[in-house]
Amino acid sequence: MSIDTSQLPEEVICALKQYPDFEPLECNTSGANGYVLIGKHNILGTNVAIKIYYHEADEIDQEPTYISKITHDNVLRVHDARKIDTNCSCFLTSAANYGDLAKYLADYNVSLPLAHALLCQLLSGISALHGKPNLLVHRDLKPENLLIHDDKIVIADFGSVRRINETTQKAPASRHSVLYRPLEAFGPEPFYNFSSDVYQAGLIGFLLFGGKLSNDLTTYMTRAEKSHLSTISDVVEQSRFVDSCIYNRIRAKKLINWDSLPFYIPGNIKKILKTATSTIGKRYTNVSDFLRELSHVKYNMPDWIVNNEGYELRNWNGAYYFIRSEDNTLLKKKKSKDYRVDNQFSGESPSAIFEQLKARIGLP
Numbered sequence: 343m344s345i346d347t348s349q350l351p352e353e354v355i356c357a358l359k360q361y362p363d364f365e366p367l368e369c370n371t372s373g374a375n376g377y378v379l380i381g382k383h384n385i386l387g388t389n390v391a392i393k394i395y396y397h398e399a400d401e402i403d404q405e406p407t408y409i410s411k412i413t414h415d416n417v418l419r420v421h422d423a424r425k426i427d428t429n430c431s432c433f434l435t436s437a438a439n440y441g442d443l444a445k446y447l448a449d450y451n452v453s454l455p456l457a458h459a460l461l462c463q464l465l466s467g468i469s470a471l472h473g474k475p476n477l478l479v480h481r482d483l484k485p486e487n488l489l490i491h492d493d494k495i496v497i498a499d500f501g502s503v504r505r506i507n508e509t510t511q512k513a514p515a516s517r518h519s520v521l522y523r524p525l526e527a528f529g530p531e532p533f534y535n536f537s538s539d540v541y542q543a544g545l546i547g548f549l550l551f552g553g554k555l556s557n558d559l560t561t562y563m564t565r566a567e568k569s570h571l572s573t574i575s576d577v578v579e580q581s582r583f584v585d586s587c588i589y590n591r592i593r594a595k596k597l598i599n600w601d602s603l604p605f606y607i608p609g610n611i612k613k614i615l616k617t618a619t620s621t622i623g624k625r626y627t628n629v630s631d632f633l634r635e636l637s638h639v640k641y642n643m644p645d646w647i648v649n650n651e652g653y654e655l656r657n658w659n660g661a662y663y664f665i666r667s668e669d670n671t672l673l674k675k676k677k678s679k680d681y682r683v684d685n686q687f688s689g690e691s692p693s694a695i696f697e698q699l700k701a702r703i704g705l706p
């Protein structure tokens with residue numbers, strides 16, 4: 343059913359008037375800088391999204407300008423763009439049927455092969471941005487800015503995109519999303535380069551494979567830092583202080599809790615994610631190197647998926663295994679048969695059962 347848009351700002355109403363065949367069904371106001379309306383295009387017969395955003399009056403390179411240069415399956419396509427006011431514009435794109443990756447990860451368990459495929463797609467989309475003649479860095483890759491359509495990841499939100507300076511190979515650092523900001527984007531001479539997008543893609547890979555990051559930044563602060571924060575009254579100062587705490591955490595290599603990855607993630611995948619999220623020098627310098635390493639681990643990759651009851655390994659040399667969390671038992675079956683408990687395995691936790699299974703059936 344159509345939503346009531348009469349309470350939205352004048353510019354939004356004005357933008358919608360330009361699209362009389364658009365029937366708004368959802369309004370996303372989570373963005374800092376505008377509105378995204380999802381709805382049905384009654385002539386195209388498909389769902390589309392209209393993003394209405396504010397910008398500087400004299401800004402030439404705007405979000406749709408960047409997107410329109412790129413035709414790639416994993417980069418959002420812009421179908422139409424219009425100016426609403428001197429400092430407000432809008433553009434129309436296809437709507438992603440699963441919404442953004444943050445919502446997708448909250449709603450679904452991603453199998454190991456799907457996580458691998460989505461990460462490869464993300465890197466492929468980033469390489470289209472980075473490649474000549476575009477030389478663009480996204481600078482704000484995070485789950486909320488990546489969309490999922492069917493089984494495909496699509497890079498969106500080009501609000502922070504910049505072109506790399508060909509001489510310095512750098513762009514100014516973005517101050518967006520401190521949690522996803524690479525180390526080089528902090529400090530007295532912050533900058534951003536192609537490998538900074540690699541870092542953010544590495545963090546997204548970590549999340550796709552089941553690692554956990556908290557959006558509540560105070561979880562990364564020490565007790566002393568939290569108590570200092572409570573003495574700061576100015577909101578801008580508060581946010582500056584929190585940023586400095588996250589910076590310290592990243593510098594100490596303590597932001598990412600590798601133990602939060604599920605126990606079944608193979609060591610070679612962990613190693614790749616660690617390289618992608620290292621500091622410059624140790625990190626992949628470009629997405630092709632990252633992608634190449636990932637393609638090497640595709641062969642022999644176990645098809646693990648988690649659900650509320652346990653951990654399932656599907657079709658490993660024709661057999662299926664299920665580690666049941668409730669009683670730490672291993673169940674086994676052939677394809678079309680039913681699962682039966684295998685009493686040869688016992689342990690105090692699913693990960694203990696996993697270690698026995700790993701040794702027995704030669705898992706990576």
Ligand SMILES: Nc1ncnc2c1ncn2[C@@H]1O[C@H](COP(=O)(O)OP(=O)(O)OP(=O)(O)O)[C@@H](O)[C@H]1O
Binds near residue numbers: 370390435436
């Ligand atoms: N094409 C789309 N299909 C489905 N959902 C979308 C689409 N575009 C945006 N969204 C939703 O709207 C949210 C906000 O969009 P987006 O990230 O582009 O804007 P923003 O964060 O307001 O941008 P900015 O950072 O420039 O202020 C996304 O996180 C996503 O949930």
Ligand SMILES: [Mg+2]
Binds near residue numbers: 373487499
């Ligand atoms: Mg966004």
